[in-house]
Amino acid sequence: MRAVSRNIGALTAAIPQQQRYQRSAPSISIESNGISTSRSISTTPALSASPIPSDPTPASPPPLQLRTYQEECIRAVLEHVSLGERRLGISLATGSGKTVIFTQLIERLTHPSRPATATQTLILVHRKELVEQAASHCRRHYPHLTVEIEMATAHSSGTADITVASIMSVVSGERIEKFERERFKLILIDECHHAVSKGYLKCLEHFGLVKVGAVAKEGEDSWGPDMAMGGFGKDTPVLVGVSATMSRFDGLKLGKVLDRIVYHKDYMDMIADNWLSPCKFTTVQTRVDLSDVRDASTGDFNLSDLERAVNTKETNNVTVRSWLQKADDRHSTIVFCVNIQHVNDLCDTFRNHGIDARPITSNTLLQVRRERLEEFRARKFPVLVNCGVFTEGTDIPNIDCVLLARPTKSRNLLVQMIGRGMRLFPGKADCHIIDMVGVLKRGIATVPTLFGLDPDELVDELTVEQLQKLKEKREREAEKRRLELEAEQEEARERGEEEEGSGLEGMKISVQFTDYENVFDLLKDARESCGIRRLSQYTWVTISAGKHVLPLKAGRYLKIVRERDGAGRAGTFTLIEYNKLPPEVTKASTFLSNRRIVMAGAESLADIIQGADTLAAKHKARNLLLHSAPWRRRPASEPQLAFLHTFRDKYTIPEDLTIGQAGDIITKLRHGGLKELEKRKKQEQRERLKDERERIRDEKARMKAKVREEAREQRLRDKEEKLRRLEEVKVGRLF
Incomplete structure (x- = not known):
């Protein structure tokens, strides 16, 4: 994430846990987008907020071997906490083990000013699946701690060592009030690119981590709530947000809740270091016209309009045939669709072509979803079709093909979908990303735009390295054009306008100059x-x-x-x-x-x-x-x-x-367009003049060649005539 300061400083070898720190938190602006997937919360009785009974002498989990970058990330957080900062962000690619970092921070981070009394941790997530995943992980690694859930009908006590909360539930009514700020050392936010939404802001305000202004002053921009950070109190916990899509430029400022990105490692770095699976990319240009698809409030496509444009028999057949041609040998393909109807119709199209494709949507029963997901992980069927279910917080490492059957305008949603196939898995050589690109004159995010290429650039089974090289090639071509233009302009200035016709005396030039x-x-x-x-x-x-x-x-x-x-x-x-x-x-x-x-x-x-x-x-x-x-x-x-x-x-x-x-x-x-136009006109005139000079030069060369050829032919004729006359003389002498 190049746009955000990542000045980490020297990382210390170890941070003493009981060290006292003083606060001095700088503030920077971090751009973010809150694109969320709304899903209904199940009230399954299996979720309980009560503490999990623990054995009087619980067995300690085996020591966890951290990856190099995970240890670097944890140390970066601890280092910045030691410098007095409280609101920190971590930008890590999908598949990097963010949950591992979470659990390590719970153990290794202490409150800067109250290490003895502030010992609780609150983990905030925005989806049911993430709540269950985080709670399960914490229970495995901290059997000696109480772990509770705050979600839907499951109410936590507010005093557990670790509470995993759905953000929608924790800010509902007065449920947030039972969490006493002074008892918490750490607030963790998973998928924190959502943290600028009202629910998160309300929760963070309760813990003294943001100060929310109601209305912008008259005459100022009303482009979102006015957030002004006040000083942190001694009872304010440390906030750490983690996301794979922290690098955002959509106008919603993560700087409202985070002051600094202390560690960044994107998928490019992790693929190069062999922590993520290599990928190859293919774009397929469909005939889907997206020009009439309206925008949703999120800035992405309106799903109803998009489904009508994309979910047609012809397009679904193109999608399946493209998969058969490019990925028929893949073991585990995940397909992203627009909505439930699109999922069902595309599944039917796969089956009509003899492919065992099965759907998972928000309407799929929980038990059926679990069974189907386990079968997919076991490679019992090749294609799993979903819409909005597996864009975040899903660990299916066997995925070796991602089929993007839904166009998007969100670069970050595109990254999230692609990220589903980047985890390492035994026997997995790479992951093939197939992007079904629609026709749109504006705004679409595709694999080429992800790598900084033109939206119209079509690629076929290119690796990340090849896409990077293609981008560099296009940039070199553009830079070459710019340098050539500047060189010609400099040459024209040195030459002077009076020299424009030098060396062409007597030749007519057809270039016309006009002021109108x-x-x-x-x-x-x-x-x-x-x-x-x-x-x-x-x-x-x-x-x-x-x-x-x-x-x-x-x-x-x-x-x-x-x-x-x-x-x-x-x-x-x-x-x-x-x-x-x-x-x-x-x-x-x-x-x-x-x-x-x-x-x-x-x-x-x-x-x-x-x-x-x-x-x-x-x-x-x-x-x-x-x-x-x-x-x-x-x-x-x-x-x-x-x-x-x-x-x-x-x-x-x-x-x-x-x-x-x-x-x-x-x-x-x-x-300044007039000045630029005049520059362009002069350049066009110079180019026309150059072309005319070359034409005249070519004409001169042609005329000289013609004269030389005529002279040569004349010499040959003269020689033949001379030989003929000599023959006549010889014949005359004989007689």
């Missing part, structure tokens, strides 16, 4: 501009390569800029917010603005767009930002045309401009 161009030239963006309109539903306008602007209201706008390193190479993306200064500050131009960096360090345009669009979606005038809005097709307004007519000396203004076209042109003009 159609204003539509301002809408002819580069390939990157086409890409941003596919990635976003909003009216982003490309000003130049690596620079994009989204106008808001009253002089406010968002800008995306691609940074460059010291060598001039393209780097990460930054999102900047500009606000109009109040009248009492300046009476200057609308675009004299104060500037605030909202996000930084995004490695791809898709990442930064996701974050920027989430911020834009909170805007009161959201409907005014949609580039598909019907009003954009109406004729341009009088004020728009009046503004554009100020450029009559340079451009002809068509009379049939629409509001949307005029708005995009004005945005480009106000943010």
Whole structure:
């Protein structure tokens, strides 16, 4: 996660458990998205909140051999706690053993100021399966401690050594009140990318870890609750959040609940270190048109619309045939669908092709689900089809193929689904990820976008390393084009305009130079501009390569800029917010603005767009930002045309401009698009001139070659004539 500070400092060899610490917690902004899967909570009587009776002399579990990175991670947490920090994040890939780290922290972490009295731990999760998994793990490793569950009808006492709680249940009514803040040393949040939701904030406020402001002040952005961290009290526990999808740029700030990511190891690092299974990726371009699929409040596709677009007989047949062609030899394939109807229909399609595919959905009975899952783990059938059940907290290491039958706009959901197949398993050489890509002009997250490639890039059985190399190749190609352009511009400056025709005297050049161009030239963006309109539903306008602007209201706008390193190479993306200064500050131009960096360090345009669009979606005038809005097709307004007519000396203004076209042109003009266009025009003129010179040079060479050939042929004719005459003389002498 490049966007987040990971300054861990030197890791100590060991941290004394009874060491007292003083608090001094810095604050940084961490971007996050809360995409949750809503599931009904079962009230199965088997779940009990009462402590599990323990043997008077419980057997200690065997010593746990930690992986190298797990020990590094635990030490990083303890180190930062020793520095006085209380709200820490851990970013680890799926399959890294986050639960192991949880249990080790429970044993090795003590409260900074009250180690003797603050000994309890609360584990917060958002799904029933995660509650059961965490509780089971804690009971195995801590048989001498009381472990209780707070979920649905299972009520904990609030005094157990370890409480595993469903966040929906613990904040229901007054259930949170029984947990006394001063008795807790540690709050653990699994899948903590959900931690900015209201339920988590309410719970963390109870423990003094956040301070929630109700309403933003008038005139300020209402892009979410105003979170202002106050000082920590001596009774405040340590908060540690763990997630595989911590690297987020969707506008919901994990910085509201976490101050620092103290350790990060993503799937790329873990595959390279052989802690995760290697993967190979294939994208399959389907004919599914997603352009009419609406967005849900989460920013992803509306599931009802998506199911109607995706769940067709033709598409399901393409999906199954693609699997048969690419993954027929795989032992355990997990398929991700849109909803229950899609699961059932796709299962039927697999069976019609002779494949034993079985479904698991939220409607599947608990006992049936367990039995079916165990059979799948035992490889008794090859294809398991689900929707939203196994995106998080699922340990099925035998999965060697992931079939993505549901398109998504969420990069993080894509990572979660892919992560299901990354665990190591005996005899498993790799995991094949097959992504069924739909047709969409904007916003879709696919395997190529995950690796920073263009959404239209199709790949066939490429490994992670090959995808990385492909990305580097595309970046080198783009960098080469940029350097060539700069070199030609520098050459033109050195040469001078007066030398444009040197060396071509007497030759006619057909290049035409004109000061009057159609204003539509301002809408002819580069390939990157086409890409941003596919990635976003909003009216982003490309000003130049690596620079994009989204106008808001009253002089406010968002800008995306691609940074460059010291060598001039393209780097990460930054999102900047500009606000109009109040009248009492300046009476200057609308675009004299104060500037605030909202996000930084995004490695791809898709990442930064996701974050920027989430911020834009909170805007009161959201409907005014949609580039598909019907009003954009109406004729341009009088004020728009009046503004554009100020450029009559340079451009002809068509009379049939629409509001949307005029708005995009004005945005480009106000943010430097005219300067960029003029650069491009000069470059095009230079290229045309270069082409014409090459044509003339080729014509000269052709003419010279023709003259040489004619001269050679003439010499041959002369020689033949001379020989003929000599023969005639010889014949005359004989007679």
